Amino acid sequence: xxxxxLLLVLGIIYATSIFAQQKFFCEIKGVExxxxxxxKIVFDFGKNSVYGSLxxxxxxxxxxxxxxxxxxFNSMVDAGNYLSGxxxxxxxxxxxxxxxxxxxxxxxxxxxxxxEKACEGIVTxxxxxxxHK
Numbered sequence: 317x318x319x320x321x322l323l324l325v326l327g328i329i330y331a332t333s334i335f336a337q338q339k340f341f342c343e344i345k346g347v348e349x350x351x352x353x354x355x356k357i358v359f360d361f362g363k364n365s366v367y368g369s370l371x372x373x374x375x376x377x378x379x380x381x382x383x384x385x386x387x388x389f390n391s392m393v394d395a396g397n398y399l400s401g402x403x404x405x406x407x408x409x410x411x412x413x414x415x416x417x418x419x420x421x422x423x424x425x426x427x428x429x430x431x432e433k434a435c436e437g438i439v440t441x442x443x444x445x446x447x448h449k
Contacts, residue, residue, distance in 0.1 A: 376442035
């Protein structure tokens with residue numbers, strides 16, 4: 317009887333841990349830079365708005381390295397490969413227009429227990445600035 321209860325409790329704990337995982341989403345947004353070639357690419361984890369009133373996409377949502385330097389991405393594919401390398405899975409891509417400017421959107425997801433766990437190893441400029449004041 318004790319073994320049965322122990323197995324039941326362990327089964328419930330195991331089942332709870334499986335179901336505790338959920339999907340977290342990230343959107344990579346890319347827009348052509350003004351007066352230069354290439355794209356301005358930002359990562360949207362849903363925590364803050366990435367649109368600036370004049371600059372289209374906020375630089376604080378760019379990804380930085382451990383020194384706080386912005387990681388330059390050559391293309392949407394380069395940014396997608398970076399996110400994929402961190403365990404995120406591609407879902408879909410589409411294009412929209414914001415203030416007359418075409419914006420590329422790539423959607424990714426990752427299953428995790430929390431958004432913090434899902435984003436481990438990924439630091440935005442905003443997150444870096446908050447922790448290194």
